[in-house]
Amino acid sequence: MQAWVLACVADPGGSEARGERPPKVWEEIVPWWDDKRAALRRAFDAGPDTPAQMLFPFYEANLGAWARRQAHEVAIHRVDVELAGRQEATTFDTAFAADGVDEALSMIIHRRGTDWSAVGASGTVLVHAEDARRLWSLTLAPGQPPALAAPAEPDVTLSGGADAVYKRLWRRPADVSITGDAELLDPLETP
Structure with missing residues (x-):
């Protein structure tokens, strides 16, 4: 790289x-x-x-x-x-982790080369990095990439510290809270 x-x-x-x-x-x-x-x-x-x-x-x-x-x-x-190496994973600084969440949700996920036509998810996802006091709201529509949107009543909420949310979006083990239809998080996973 x-x-x-x-x-x-x-x-x-x-x-x-x-x-x-x-x-x-x-x-x-x-x-x-x-x-x-x-x-x-x-x-x-x-x-x-x-x-x-x-x-x-x-x-x-x-x-x-x-x-x-x-x-x-x-x-x-x-x-x-x-x-x-079976070590405990590094905990990232709140601001850095929140930036990683933002990068994943605003750039990586909805603009990756996925064929969204096969994705049937529909709903609203709220991602909350509690310690960073940051929220991201995404709308899912069948056949469309996730789109950042104004906050709305979510069908699923992913929340936790910025470090945990960052790792979860990049499909790494993380202690997060998921409330609602967890399957709606699948289209948000990074490549």
């Missing part, structure tokens, strides 16, 4: 960045990855408004958007590593 982002930074006006492929020799992979990680950190020093090719049309084409996307990508995979 870091090599892909670096290619997007190197060619901000391009349309199909391809990052350098990792080496095939196992002993060379970690040093290669360390080099890409360091190069990406240096690239981010250019500032958030620096143009960068963005292959997701719903994000701004700049380093700030890539920094946000990378932060949440790495955070969720960190949880995966911790859980695979």
